[in-house]
Amino acid sequence: MKKLGFGLMRLPCISGDGKNIDLERVKEMVDLFLSKGFTYFDTAYVYHGGFSEVAFRECVVKRHPRDSFTVTTKLPLFSNPDRAGMEKMFNESMERLGVDYIDYYWLHALNRNSYEFAKTSGAFDYLRELKAAGKIRHMGFSFHDNAETLDKILTEQPDMEFVQLQLNYLDWEDQGVQSRLCYEVATKHEKPVIVMEPIKGGSLANPPKKAEEVLKNADKNASCASWAIRFAATLPNVMVVLSGMSNLEQVKDNVSYMDDFKPLTESESKMLTDIAAEFKVAIPCTACRYCTDGCPMNINIPEVFAIYNTVKRDIHKKGEAREKYAELIKTNGAATDCIGCEQCVNACPQHLEIPKLLAECAGDLA
Ligand code: SF4
Ligand code: SF4
Incomplete structure (x- = not known):
């Protein structure tokens, strides 16, 4: 094969x-x-x-x-x-x-x-x-x-x-x-x-x-x-x-x-x-999307992490990343909407502490 x-x-x-x-x-x-x-x-x-x-x-x-x-x-x-x-x-x-x-x-x-x-x-x-x-x-x-x-x-x-x-x-x-x-x-x-x-x-x-x-x-x-x-x-x-x-x-x-x-x-x-x-990947999310279906706040978690990772890798991209994030949350929940229900944490094969990480992202991208 x-x-x-x-x-x-x-x-x-x-x-x-x-x-x-x-x-x-x-x-x-x-x-x-x-x-x-x-x-x-x-x-x-x-x-x-x-x-x-x-x-x-x-x-x-x-x-x-x-x-x-x-x-x-x-x-x-x-x-x-x-x-x-x-x-x-x-x-x-x-x-x-x-x-x-x-x-x-x-x-x-x-x-x-x-x-x-x-x-x-x-x-x-x-x-x-x-x-x-x-x-x-x-x-x-x-x-x-x-x-x-x-x-x-x-x-x-x-x-x-x-x-x-x-x-x-x-x-x-x-x-x-x-x-x-x-x-x-x-x-x-x-x-x-x-x-x-x-x-x-x-x-x-x-x-x-x-x-x-x-x-x-x-x-x-x-x-x-x-x-x-x-x-x-x-x-x-x-x-x-x-x-x-x-x-x-x-x-x-x-x-x-x-x-x-x-x-x-x-x-x-x-x-x-x-x-x-x-490689300095701030959040090692693999974009598998196992976390997204059950999120009651419709947060596009992997996309938020991808945008955040871009900023962490290259600070000059902060403006561009903020624009992208603003666009994303027009149709999805914002990182600050997270209610900490932890549905996503149980689904994540990378064992990421998603609510905590979303709070970090919100601080940088909002
Ligand atoms: S903890 Fe936050 S991000 Fe995770 S499923 Fe609940 S609301 Fe969505
Ligand atoms: S389940 Fe974990 S690794 Fe997969 S997309 Fe969600 S945060 Fe990223």
């Missing part, structure tokens, strides 16, 4: 409405991707409020032969579902996707807390039953916690076949994310890795000036994003690297270097982990 996967979590939308996906643009994107022999698609029950799975059905399933693609989707445990709740979500995913089997089915975003719930609620057994019944081909989980927790899960659940990990050159040695240590644990347990967030929510596509210069000196034709994706794809136990593509240009760029993929040399990989020090 080619090592690039199409992440369906940041699809182009009409009028900024995350549930109103621009299907005509997505069709162009997936057609190009498939025409180059790439096959792997990744979605989830919760992406785009459920409409990512629907978009996949409309753009891929209805228009391409079933054996020309594979699809992954994920069972969320965020709302602590019982067995009936899990069955309901699985059946909804099948219906939205319009398929009669799912190639890869993951428990979504396990960490030490949700793992305990997954065990007691029978979620792992439910995956086993689905596999035995032929409704899913492979089972595994996506993961957001430290290497020790991953080791515990893989030791206790040895029949899980794959792990989806947050892995990129910025988080490679990060003490919180522990990309390298988690990768090593998965490899020790002989579980192939699917990589998510290889570009860290887009931040490695727009690196600080100094880091960009290093990358351009190494290869003036290569995009900054390409270095990040190739870093992850170079690792031998990585099966596929997901890129959450949002427009046709990104698909063109990604397929151009992943079509005939050349792994990085050791010194190129080292160059990337060395420049990680240049």
Whole structure:
């Protein structure tokens, strides 16, 4: 299998409405991707409020032969579902996707807390039953916690076949994310890795000036994003690297270097982990949007953080950022509207203290 996967979590939308996906643009994107022999698609029950799975059905399933693609989707445990709740979500995913089997089915975003719930609620057994019944081909989980927790899960659940990990050159040695240590644990347990967030929510596509210069000196034709994706794809136990593509240009760029993929040399990989020090990301939000759907104040949390991060990286952009923020809050809640309900905190795989961070943003951007 080619090592690039199409992440369906940041699809182009009409009028900024995350549930109103621009299907005509997505069709162009997936057609190009498939025409180059790439096959792997990744979605989830919760992406785009459920409409990512629907978009996949409309753009891929209805228009391409079933054996020309594979699809992954994920069972969320965020709302602590019982067995009936899990069955309901699985059946909804099948219906939205319009398929009669799912190639890869993951428990979504396990960490030490949700793992305990997954065990007691029978979620792992439910995956086993689905596999035995032929409704899913492979089972595994996506993961957001430290290497020790991953080791515990893989030791206790040895029949899980794959792990989806947050892995990129910025988080490679990060003490919180522990990309390298988690990768090593998965490899020790002989579980192939699917990589998510290889570009860290887009931040490695727009690196600080100094880091960009290093990358351009190494290869003036290569995009900054390409270095990040190739870093992850170079690792031998990585099966596929997901890129959450949002427009046709990104698909063109990604397929151009992943079509005939050349792994990085050791010194190129080292160059990337060395420049990680240049990145000062004030708020390490990956723009996954898990927090936004349930916010009662309709705050576009990842966009507020992205604007704030721009200011923190380059103080000269403060005026521009304030204008952008003023525009954003015409149609969304302001950072100061946060009522501290913490719905978002529980949903955030990066464990960000969102209400506190929003208060910081409000101070700088208002
Ligand atoms: S804590 Fe604030 S930002 Fe988070 S969901 Fe509640 S109102 Fe929205
Ligand atoms: S704040 Fe957390 S949940 Fe929300 S988009 Fe950022 S990383 Fe995702």
